[in-house]
Amino acid sequence: xxxxxxxxxxxxxxxxxxxxxxxxxxxxxxxxxxxxxxxxxxxxxxxxxxxxxxxxxxxxxxxxxxxxxxxxxxxxxxxxxxxxxxxxxxxxxxxxxxxxxxxxxxxxxxxxxxxxxxxxxxxxxxxxxxxxxxxxxxxxxxxxxxxxxxxxxxxxxxxxxxxxxxxxxxxxxx
Amino acid sequence: xxxxxxxxxxxxxxxxxxxxxxxxxxxxxxxxxxxxxxxxxxxxxxxxxxxxxxxxxxxxxxxxxxxxxxxxxxxxxxxxxxxxxxxxxxxxxxxxxxxxxxxxxxxxxxxxxxxxxxxxxxxxxxxxxxxxxxxxxxxxxxxxxxxxxxxxxxxxxxxxxxxxxxxxxxxxxxxxxxxxxxxxxxxxxxxxxxxxxxxxxxxxxxxxxxxxxxxxxxxxxxxxxxxxxxxxxxxxxxxxxxxxxx
Numbered sequence: 001x002x003x004x005x006x007x008x009x010x011x012x013x014x015x016x017x018x019x020x021x022x023x024x025x026x027x028x029x030x031x032x033x034x035x036x037x038x039x040x041x042x043x044x045x046x047x048x049x050x051x052x053x054x055x056x057x058x059x060x061x062x063x064x065x066x067x068x069x070x071x072x073x074x075x076x077x078x079x080x081x082x083x084x085x086x087x088x089x090x091x092x093x094x095x096x097x098x099x100x101x102x103x104x105x106x107x108x109x110x111x112x113x114x115x116x117x118x119x120x121x122x123x124x125x126x127x128x129x130x131x132x133x134x135x136x137x138x139x140x141x142x143x144x145x146x147x148x149x150x151x152x153x154x155x156x157x158x159x160x161x162x163x164x165x166x167x168x169x170x171x172x173x174x
Numbered sequence: 175x176x177x178x179x180x181x182x183x184x185x186x187x188x189x190x191x192x193x194x195x196x197x198x199x200x201x202x203x204x205x206x207x208x209x210x211x212x213x214x215x216x217x218x219x220x221x222x223x224x225x226x227x228x229x230x231x232x233x234x235x236x237x238x239x240x241x242x243x244x245x246x247x248x249x250x251x252x253x254x255x256x257x258x259x260x261x262x263x264x265x266x267x268x269x270x271x272x273x274x275x276x277x278x279x280x281x282x283x284x285x286x287x288x289x290x291x292x293x294x295x296x297x298x299x300x301x302x303x304x305x306x307x308x309x310x311x312x313x314x315x316x317x318x319x320x321x322x323x324x325x326x327x328x329x330x331x332x333x334x335x336x337x338x339x340x341x342x343x344x345x346x347x348x349x350x351x352x353x354x355x356x357x358x359x360x361x362x363x364x365x366x367x368x369x370x371x372x373x374x375x376x377x378x379x380x381x382x383x384x385x386x387x388x389x390x391x392x393x394x395x396x397x398x399x400x401x402x403x404x405x406x407x408x409x410x411x412x413x414x415x416x417x418x419x420x
Contacts, residue, residue: 009242012242013242016234016238016242017230017234020229020230020234021226021227021229021230024226024228024229025222025226030229030232033229034235034237034238037235037238038235038237038238038241041238041241041242042241045241104225104228107221107222107225107226108225110218111222122222123222123226125187126219126222126223127222127223127226127227131187131189132184132187132189147180147183147184147189148180150183150184150187151179151180151182151183151184152179154183154186154215154218154219155179155183155215157218157221157222158211158214158215158217158218160218161214161217161218161221162214
């Protein structure tokens with residue numbers, strides 16, 4: 001059984017903000033996120049979805065596949081020239097983390113360093129709030145794989161955002 | 175106890191078996207280095223969430239909404255009713271680093287406060303956090319001062335449809351206040367929802383009534399509109415809230 005045309009549209013419309021946020025977490029740029037969102041919606045409208053599919057999870061899976069297959073490879077080519085190395089000075093300190101002063105660019109720079117699979121898993125769980133079981137379904141891998149990808153991704157990010165002890169350890173700012 | 179990187183990360187997501195959640199929580203409470211590590215892991219999650227949720231505020235691209243326009247004569251729901259408001263985010267996979275910092279996080283404007291010893295992680299509140307003791311011991315209607323010139327007020331206790339005990343409370347400092355609900359899960363208090371209000375003068379700002387409405391809706395969905403009576407709460411305070419979801 002496939003979803004009807006109108007069910008597809010209705011359910012996609014509801015899932016749209018979530019797909020878009022996930023696309024943003026994958027691509028790191030609004031224009032790319034909206035491109036990926038559009039490609040995902042087009043693909044699902046064209047190919048349909050099983051009647052019992054949870055549209056949100058189904059869409060995450062489609063978006064991730066499109067990203068891996070198409071958008072990411074295109075971007076890597078164009079970016080290879082401009083991307084510099086992350087210098088020691090780019091390391092982020094704990095105070096700025098706490099104050100929310102870390103910019104999107106800095107978050108993206110850290111995310112860019114993760115392998116695609118880790119970035120996708122972390123985006124689903126940390127940004128979209130999926131359980132490991134749901135993320136495993138969306139990514140088509142065992143739960144244990146999701147767990148280790150996320151652990152590795154988090155550890156890598158935490159090191160990049162490494163927090164010197166001093167700013168937090170100084171007393172409360174009242 | 176040695177805690178692996180995988181365990182720490184899964185703890186943060188609330189994805190360990192109940193017994194392991196407890197033992198990891200205990201290990202974290204007992205080890206400052208471990209706590210610092212979990213806080214660092216948690217902080218990066220928070221950064222991701224904040225950075226990538228920013229796109230929620232910009233309108234959907236026309237090209238996409240056009241794709242989803244129903245053929246003439248059909249009606250499509252226009253938009254999702256406030257899917258995941260940032261100020262009332264479920265904290266299950268989210269994070270807060272000690273009550274002081276937690277308050278800042280609720281407010282979406284983290285304040286610089288020393289972690290309070292213990293910490294609130296992945297929703298699960300560390301037994302070492304003063305907030306935990308306040309939830310355990312304080313009758314509804316009472317207030318207790320905790321570290322950092324902050325105050326916890328217990329509002330009410332209730333039971334969810336699936337039999338977990340929960341408490342609604344406020345956490346405030348001089349200028350801000352957060353409303354929150356914590357429930358018993360796997361033998362620990364766990365934050366479920368939180369919303370922040372700026373205080374104006376002595377009271378809460380009413381400008382954020384949308385925030386309050388969303389919080390109230392979330393609270394109702396959990397079952398907070400049917401508080402436990404005093405006798406029942408007293409019994410639970412004495413019994414250590416065992417039973418529901420433990």
